[in-house]
Amino acid sequence: MAQPTPSPTPAATHTVRGACPHDCPDTCALEVTVSDGRVVKVAGAADHPPTAGALCTKVAFYPERIYHPDRLLYPLRRLGAKGPGARFERISWAQALATIAERLRGVATEYGAEAIVPYSYAGNSGLLGYGSMDRRFFHRLGASQLDRTICASAGAMGYRGTIGASVGFDVENVVDARLIIIWGSNSVVSNLHFWRLAQEARRRGARLIAIDPCRTATADKCDQHIALLPGTDSALALGLMHVLIRDDLLDHDYIAHHTLGFDALRERALQYPPARVAAICGIGEGEVEQLARAYGSSSPAAIRTNYGINRTAGGGMALRAVSCLPALTGAWRHPAGGILLSSSGNYPVNAAALERPDLMPTPTPRMINMSTIGADLLRAQPPIKALFVYNSNPLAIAPQSAEVVGGFARDDLFTVVHDLFQTDTADYADILLPATSHMEQLDIHKSYGHLHVQVNQPAIAALGEALPNTELFRRLAWQMGFSEACFADSDEDLCRQAFDWDDPRMAGLSWEKLKLEGHARLKLPRGAAPFAAGGFPTPSGKCEFYSQTMASEGVDPLPGFIPPREWRQSALAAEFPLALITPPARNFLNSSFANSPRFLAQEKSPAVHLHPVDAAARGIVDDTPVRIFNRRGEFHARAIVSDRVRPGVAMATSIWWRKHSPDGRNCNEVTSQALTDMGGGATFYDCLVDIARRVTAA
Ligand SMILES: Nc1nc2c(c(=O)[nH]1)N[C@H]1C(S)=C(S)[C@@H](COP(=O)(O)OP(=O)(O)OC[C@H]3O[C@@H](n4cnc5c(=O)[nH]c(N)nc54)[C@H](O)[C@@H]3O)O[C@H]1N2
Ligand SMILES: Nc1nc2c(c(=O)[nH]1)N[C@H]1C(S)=C(S)[C@@H](COP(=O)(O)OP(=O)(O)OC[C@H]3O[C@@H](n4cnc5c(=O)[nH]c(N)nc54)[C@H](O)[C@@H]3O)O[C@H]1N2
Numbered sequence: 001m002a003q004p005t006p007s008p009t010p011a012a013t014h015t016v017r018g019a020c021p022h023d024c025p026d027t028c029a030l031e032v033t034v035s036d037g038r039v040v041k042v043a044g045a046a047d048h049p050p051t052a053g054a055l056c057t058k059v060a061f062y063p064e065r066i067y068h069p070d071r072l073l074y075p076l077r078r079l080g081a082k083g084p085g086a087r088f089e090r091i092s093w094a095q096a097l098a099t100i101a102e103r104l105r106g107v108a109t110e111y112g113a114e115a116i117v118p119y120s121y122a123g124n125s126g127l128l129g130y131g132s133m134d135r136r137f138f139h140r141l142g143a144s145q146l147d148r149t150i151c152a153s154a155g156a157m158g159y160r161g162t163i164g165a166s167v168g169f170d171v172e173n174v175v176d177a178r179l180i181i182i183w184g185s186n187s188v189v190s191n192l193h194f195w196r197l198a199q200e201a202r203r204r205g206a207r208l209i210a211i212d213p214c215r216t217a218t219a220d221k222c223d224q225h226i227a228l229l230p231g232t233d234s235a236l237a238l239g240l241m242h243v244l245i246r247d248d249l250l251d252h253d254y255i256a257h258h259t260l261g262f263d264a265l266r267e268r269a270l271q272y273p274p275a276r277v278a279a280i281c282g283i284g285e286g287e288v289e290q291l292a293r294a295y296g297s298s299s300p301a302a303i304r305t306n307y308g309i310n311r312t313a314g315g316g317m318a319l320r321a322v323s324c325l326p327a328l329t330g331a332w333r334h335p336a337g338g339i340l341l342s343s344s345g346n347y348p349v350n351a352a353a354l355e356r357p358d359l360m361p362t363p364t365p366r367m368i369n370m371s372t373i374g375a376d377l378l379r380a381q382p383p384i385k386a387l388f389v390y391n392s393n394p395l396a397i398a399p400q401s402a403e404v405v406g407g408f409a410r411d412d413l414f415t416v417v418h419d420l421f422q423t424d425t426a427d428y429a430d431i432l433l434p435a436t437s438h439m440e441q442l443d444i445h446k447s448y449g450h451l452h453v454q455v456n457q458p459a460i461a462a463l464g465e466a467l468p469n470t471e472l473f474r475r476l477a478w479q480m481g482f483s484e485a486c487f488a489d490s491d492e493d494l495c496r497q498a499f500d501w502d503d504p505r506m507a508g509l510s511w512e513k514l515k516l517e518g519h520a521r522l523k524l525p526r527g528a529a530p531f532a533a534g535g536f537p538t539p540s541g542k543c544e545f546y547s548q549t550m551a552s553e554g555v556d557p558l559p560g561f562i563p564p565r566e567w568r569q570s571a572l573a574a575e576f577p578l579a580l581i582t583p584p585a586r587n588f589l590n591s592s593f594a595n596s597p598r599f600l601a602q603e604k605s606p607a608v609h610l611h612p613v614d615a616a617a618r619g620i621v622d623d624t625p626v627r628i629f630n631r632r633g634e635f636h637a638r639a640i641v642s643d644r645v646r647p648g649v650a651m652a653t654s655i656w657w658r659k660h661s662p663d664g665r666n667c668n669e670v671t672s673q674a675l676t677d678m679g680g681g682a683t684f685y686d687c688l689v690d691i692a693r694r695v696t697a698a
């Protein structure tokens with residue numbers, strides 16, 4: 001068992017204010033109870049409106065994660081072969097830093113610094129933990145840049161095309177909505193604190209509709225569920241527009257004053273009559289008609305969408321199209337109306353100060369897309385010779401595992417991994433470094449689901465010799481001889497630099513004040529409708545049905561329907577007739593928490609849900625061991641036969657660690673590295689497979 005180092009105030013029981021650093025829209029405020037230098041309890045802050053005293057199960061049991069017996073406590077060096085079963089020996093930090101610096105210098109000298117690639121995502125979503133000293137380090141080094149596309153880049157770009165930025169209705173107002181459409185999001189699982197508000201709205205009379213290929217825990221509790229085929233959301237949105245226009249359920253005054261390109265949109269939408277849309281989406285024509293009428297006649301009407309709809313070939317267009325709807329009906333006039341994808345664009349983050357892109361050489365180094373890391377490691381030219389992974393577990397989470405594994409297994413690749421645990425990725429590290437949890441470090445947070453700024457105070461001393469990301473890269477910069485003053489900034493300096501405190505949205509806020517109070521709402525008016533009088537953050541200031549920006553980027557300037565990539569290949573669809581989606585499991589957060597005995601017990605074992613009709617055709621019943629396969633690979637699971645998925649769709653919850661799966665693989669064996677229409681995003685849910693019974697050894 002990992003032993004905590006004694007805290008500065010032993011024996012005293014006290015509470016420390018924290019912020020949940022996980023990649024989730026809720027960004028909860030935490031109250032961490034510490035006794036004898038040890039975290040004994042974690043609770044949701046009652047005085048933080050979005051958290052309202054409640055936590056998800058994963059974080060409520062956080063002491064189990066911090067004191068997990070498998071926590072990495074010391075720097076390690078690999079002995080023997082890379083890959084599953086890899087063995088390591090303890091080394092000192094001095095040895096680890098010297099080795100890394102020497103190897104990186106060697107690669108830079110021999111191949112150029114672009115042969116070095118950082119690989120990180122939002123394992124830690126604090127502004128310091130996500131991207132600060134690390135970015136400075138790699139910029140100064142001249143390493144390749146990483147395009148962080150694995151989750152949200154397509155949807156963010158499509159949404160930006162229409163709305164202008166990652167902003168939307170103020171989630172705290174949604175309790176007053178009369179209709180809430182939860183579009184491609186399993187709120188009960190991945191946005192729990194929104195679900196609490198939606199339920200309050202329902203108690204006040206709102207109707208809830210879920211649009212999801214699966215009858216999820218969320219869809220189950222809604223008043224209505226529309227089970228469309230994956231990747232058809234933009235067609236449905238165009239069909240809704242069609243009916244709104246045809247039946248004149250429009251707010252003409254809003255359209256005239258606050259939108260751009262209505263006539264062109266009208267022409268486009270008229271090409272999507274309900275019958276055509278119903279055929280594309282695999283739903284009833286009546287469902288399209290009825291949904292359009294419900295949307296056009298309910299006020300206030302709120303659409304809570306999320307990134308579930310941006311993981312197919314047309315993922316960018318999906319958000320581009322759906323986000324046009326509220327301007328047609330004037331839903332934006334109401335504080336509880338409009339749409340919300342992400343609220344992160346409300347924060348005046350000073351990324352240039354935190355990340356210092358000015359430290360990069362000119363011309364700026366090439367960009368490596370994180371969603372194609374397998375292909376990049378195998379085929380990028382010039383080749384990648386050193387990879388530095390932190391805040392991410394690419395072996396488990398990146399698509400098309402066979403290529404990812406092949407890339408990481410290269411003998412000539414020098415790999416550093418910094419994590420709290422020996423993940424699947426860590427098995428490929430030459431040097432494996434221990435990371436602190438957020439309870440052992442200072443950070444400052446924005447959110448992508450609400451409007452509050454939060455400070456995360458360290459609650460306990462670092463376990464073992466673990467270091468936060470900031471301190472790791474501070475020490476490495478020193479080791480490399482980088483003499484710029486910014487490499488001496490303390491974590492508190494970084495917190496001060498994280499926001500533009502002079503921005504009106506930070507009025508009355510300062511680092512000193514926030515540090516004392518823990519959290520504060522941005523200074524945005526409460527109970528307000530952000531675009532009641534237009535003023536969208538687009539180039540025209542209007543909601544852009546027609547986007548010149550998109551046109552100049554070579555994209556269709558109007559919202560359109562881009563079918564899933566794999567369906568378009570009819571031979572492929574004949575051979576692999578099931579569309580596999582792999583959304584998050586309730587008890588895992590991506591691959592985080594998927595090494596917790598408690599949560600592994602709850603999720604039991606990798607499972608794939610399929611419809612009784614599809615199951616019967618394959619001789620599959622509940623608990624049949626099956627293989628899920630396509631030309632990219634296969635993985636094993638037990639079958640769950642259920643009408644929660646529609647015919648033609650299979651659903652396997654993610655993301656299991658490979659080493660905790662019976663066959664040493666997971667669902668990303670079958671997902672593809674093809675990219676979305678916009679933003680270079682991953683297409684995890686654009687994946688055709690077939691499923692067959694597995695003949696098991698007796
Ligand atoms: N418990 C838990 N919470 C999480 C996460 C986690 O792994 N576990 N992950 C976090 C992260 S990184 C993110 S990005 C967010 C994700 O949050 P969301 O984007 O809300 O994603 P999901 O909860 O996966 O919900 C996506 C839903 O979309 C459905 N879906 C799949 N394809 C389509 C489609 O083409 N159209 C439509 N309409 N629906 C589709 C799936 O069945 C699923 O129910 O959640 C965060 N919160
Ligand atoms: N098939 C399929 N694949 C998917 C998805 C899907 O729905 N289906 N979802 C995709 C999405 S939305 C996302 S966002 C990605 C997420 O993929 P990742 O960003 O890789 O997320 P995690 O798997 O949670 O891995 C984060 C790692 O960071 C570590 N970590 C946490 N805090 C720190 C820290 O402070 N420092 C360091 N150095 N490490 C830390 C954690 O222990 C964990 O191992 O996965 C994607 N992959």
Ligand SMILES: [Mo]
Pocket residue numbers: 023150151152307
């Ligand atoms: Mo994500």
